[in-house]
Amino acid sequence: MGYAVASESCALEVCGFEFIRDVQPGEIITIKNGEITFQSISLHHKEEGRGLCIFEYVYFARPDSVVDGLSIYEARYNLGAILAREYPVDADVVCGVPDSGLVAANGYSAESGIPLAFGFVKNRYIGRSFIYPTQTQRDSAVRQKLNPLSANVRDKRVVLVDDSIVRGTTCEKIIRSLRIAGAREIHMRVSSPPFRHTCHYGTDIGSEENLIANKMSVDDIRQKFHADSLGYISLDGLKKACEKSALPFCTDCFTGCGDATSTRKDIFE
DSSP, rough: OOOOSSSSHHHHHHHHHHOOOOOOEEEEEEEEEEEEEEOOOOOSSGGOOOEEETTTIISSSSSTOHHHHHHHHHHHHHHHHHHHSSSSSOOOOOEOOOOTTTHHHHHHHHHHHOOBBOEEOOOSSSSSSSGGHHHHHHHHHHHHHEEEOOOHHTTTTEEEEESSOSSHHHHHHHHHHHHTTOOOOEEEEEESSOOOOOOOOOOOOOOGGGGGGGGSSSHHHHHTTSSEEEEEEOOOHHHHHHOSSSEEOOOHHHOOOTTTTOGGGBBOO
């Protein structure tokens, strides 16, 4: 018998381990001579100032993981269903942007009654394009990563569901590729609110000046992308989709309510 720790529960499952529990904020786990101990340490932040990054549920984590009691799959499915209620539209098919937009697209389809279809074939050898350091590299990665499936979108009114819009590089090129593939209408739906603020805890997105939501209004973004409509989930809708989580959330990348060193409770919703 042995113990293991991992950043996501799916890593434990695929290696044959039985899940015990989540690591708590400010906790040290010691494994020695086959024994495991848990020790809480003093936090610099007040206890009520703890906040789980809500973007784990939107994008970072794998859909087969469970984070603080909430299935990532369930959260993303809920995001899509809430998007369908907040931004309904007449359309022929719902397509998710691989990979983290796929589950939300499933939820949107189920809630709206619009059939779900595969819109893209993904090149599995290209990583997440938004973390590439230069615009040229990001453009190249997007071109190589996703190829539209013309048979499913030609002459169709398409609801395109993606997890977020950061700089706009991916979305603009994906929508253009769908147009070339013959889509008649494209209605963009985003399962997170407008991304406006840099993260001080490790998300490499550079300056806030590069975030498209800080440079354009929602309708300006829609026009830039040549989409027929654009809808972001509300912050309340995002929280509602993730309400089964055991911890409160940090939503600073959407709200900008605090900074990396603040201890104010109002940073965390």
